[in-house]
Amino acid sequence: MQIKLPSLYVIIYILLIILKLNNGNSKLNYNKTYTHGRVYNNIIHTLNQYNKERNNKEKENKYIRNNNIIILPSSNIKGRNTYISYVNKKYTTTTNNNNNSNNNNIIIIKNNNYYYNNKNNTKRSYIKKKNSKNFYYYIYCFNTSTNPTFLQKKINIYNYKYKKKILKCSNMSILSEKNIENVISPCEKKYKLEDIISNGINYDYRKINEKNTTPFIQVAPMINVTNRHFRAMVRIITKRAQLWTEMIVDNTLLYNLNNLEEHLGFDNNEHPIVCQLGGCDMNSMSEAAILVEQAGYDEININVGCPSTKVANKGAFGASLMKNPEQVRNIVYEIKKKVQIPVTVKIRTGVDNYDSFEFLKTFIETVSSVGCNHFIVHARKAWLKGLDPKQNRKIPPLEYYKVYDLCKLYPHLKFTLNGGIQTIQEAIALLNGYTPENYNNYNDTSNFIEIDNYNINPLNGVMIGRACMENITVLSQTDKLVYNQDIPSTAYSRRTILEAYKKYLEKKNLFYNISSSFELLKPVLGILKGMPGHRIFRNKLDTYIRNYTSTLPCSEILEKAIADVDNIAPGCLDLPLHDYNLQKEYINNY
Numbered sequence: 001m002q003i004k005l006p007s008l009y010v011i012i013y014i015l016l017i018i019l020k021l022n023n024g025n026s027k028l029n030y031n032k033t034y035t036h037g038r039v040y041n042n043i044i045h046t047l048n049q050y051n052k053e054r055n056n057k058e059k060e061n062k063y064i065r066n067n068n069i070i071i072l073p074s075s076n077i078k079g080r081n082t083y084i085s086y087v088n089k090k091y092t093t094t095t096n097n098n099n100n101s102n103n104n105n106i107i108i109i110k111n112n113n114y115y116y117n118n119k120n121n122t123k124r125s126y127i128k129k130k131n132s133k134n135f136y137y138y139i140y141c142f143n144t145s146t147n148p149t150f151l152q153k154k155i156n157i158y159n160y161k162y163k164k165k166i167l168k169c170s171n172m173s174i175l176s177e178k179n180i181e182n183v184i185s186p187c188e189k190k191y192k193l194e195d196i197i198s199n200g201i202n203y204d205y206r207k208i209n210e211k212n213t214t215p216f217i218q219v220a221p222m223i224n225v226t227n228r229h230f231r232a233m234v235r236i237i238t239k240r241a242q243l244w245t246e247m248i249v250d251n252t253l254l255y256n257l258n259n260l261e262e263h264l265g266f267d268n269n270e271h272p273i274v275c276q277l278g279g280c281d282m283n284s285m286s287e288a289a290i291l292v293e294q295a296g297y298d299e300i301n302i303n304v305g306c307p308s309t310k311v312a313n314k315g316a317f318g319a320s321l322m323k324n325p326e327q328v329r330n331i332v333y334e335i336k337k338k339v340q341i342p343v344t345v346k347i348r349t350g351v352d353n354y355d356s357f358e359f360l361k362t363f364i365e366t367v368s369s370v371g372c373n374h375f376i377v378h379a380r381k382a383w384l385k386g387l388d389p390k391q392n393r394k395i396p397p398l399e400y401y402k403v404y405d406l407c408k409l410y411p412h413l414k415f416t417l418n419g420g421i422q423t424i425q426e427a428i429a430l431l432n433g434y435t436p437e438n439y440n441n442y443n444d445t446s447n448f449i450e451i452d453n454y455n456i457n458p459l460n461g462v463m464i465g466r467a468c469m470e471n472i473t474v475l476s477q478t479d480k481l482v483y484n485q486d487i488p489s490t491a492y493s494r495r496t497i498l499e500a501y502k503k504y505l506e507k508k509n510l511f512y513n514i515s516s517s518f519e520l521l522k523p524v525l526g527i528l529k530g531m532p533g534h535r536i537f538r539n540k541l542d543t544y545i546r547n548y549t550s551t552l553p554c555s556e557i558l559e560k561a562i563a564d565v566d567n568i569a570p571g572c573l574d575l576p577l578h579d580y581n582l583q584k585e586y587i588n589n590y
Helices: 008-024 047-060 148-152 177-182 193-199 205-210 228-237 250-254 257-264 282-295 309-314 318-323 325-338 357-368 400-409 424-431 466-470 494-508 514-524 534-548 554-568 580-589
Strands: 069-072 081-087 090-095 104-111 114-117 125-128 136-143 185-192 217-219 243-249 273-278 299-304 343-351 374-382 414-418 461-464
Touching: 217 243, 228 243, 228 494, 228 514, 243 250, 250 257, 250 282, 257 282, 273 282, 282 299, 282 325, 299 318, 299 325, 318 325, 318 343, 325 343, 325 357, 343 357, 357 374, 357 400, 374 400, 400 414, 424 461, 494 514, 494 554, 514 534, 514 554, 534 554
Parallel strands: 217 461, 243 273, 273 299, 299 343, 343 374, 374 414, 414 461
Antiparallel strands: 069 104, 081 090, 104 136, 114 125, 136 185
16 A cells, blocks of 8 residues: 655645744743853843733733743752843853852742732731732742752642643752742842843842841850850940850750759840750750750850860760761751751861861761751861860961852852951951951961952851950950941940949849859950050959958959059050050050
């Protein structure tokens, strides 16, 4: 039987139909991996063509809903600062660096009939907008590494034109506009489509994620230093810096359930405050974390950086835990199951011979896989044998560049830098992506490292430790220089600080033994460091504590020491802390 082949005209006609159908369906492919490339100002955008096609669609489909969701898969979203544009019928993501981050997903939501209500911070909702003619778009991003359970949710987006479910993208979860509360980090600002298309949008994942709640300046946890009295002294000087407790061993809490106030007590004005826990057993750590959350702390930190022999060797926690990332991951996982407050980890850049950058990367990736998205990095390696804790704070060279490299590689995570910061000015330089010049003697390559060409902070925060213990006035300009807020009136001069702390002591209204008095007055010992009368002030305090503790409260002991400084260095305590030139002039003329 002879089969008749179609004529050439029929074949051409069929091919034209197929080609036309393909062109008609190439508008937006939800399963497509969208391209990326740098967005330049001279790109010719197709705004008019897009508007024309959009209007035609709305005429043809009277029942179409004016809520469309556009998803940009994470596979080609690189870096923290991402641009979104509509070029040649393609939605494009663009970034300013070449480091992959496969954990961030961007959603653009167009709203006409509804707008996003953000006045009530406790509940996000859509409110119907009457007679709306403007199309506004909201940018959302959610992070799959910080919320692994989110990936397990099977939520569908509906294509309202065809009333069909859109297939799930291969590398991300689908989000429904009716379940927008599942988005981790909504961007509160709204954009017009014209702005997205013509200019692109530049925004910072981390700024969206943190919602401006995480402080930039943090006071490091220090054993036998950052107790309740020291934290009260810091709050007199800065209202915004984040306070940390001393490290508290998990079993210390579990074995003293009837006396938790002694270990976990703090005053209301200490917020934001972090409790640092030490331990190696995930069950006892999680039980201790519950007690910390119940006490009212804002955050829990796990100590994986202390090199003390008592902690790291005998206790098998602290810096020794860095050698076992899986164990740290399990501890974080168990704690996050039991508490709702954030859980962070404080680490070193390495420990003993585990000091390669590849090891550090593996540690970060392992621990962050269970939802830890904030790492506080003391930018030195730790030696568990051969160096004591004091030597471990000075001898190993600073490696700031490693922390900056982590910021580049993991833009969806937060990093706070710790180690060697002496002044608030140095902290600001670090926050802006530069290492102060005076660290050249540690590592030349860490000097003036530029993270990106955009003026966005690479670090989430900077932690100051021993510098503020030795001279607490280094924090006096924190609120003004870092947070652009007024300096507390109590932080104007050394006298105002001491008078405010004296009032704190008067509230105690108790007599103490010598040991307790030293603990109460220890926070003020370094307040005159570098100034005339510093040594005399310390010596007088020591003498008065030993001679008058049984007869005078600590507030009166402090008052006697202040009077001695006024006799020896008149006017020194009244110098304004913000006027460095006046202080230098006083020292030169003394």
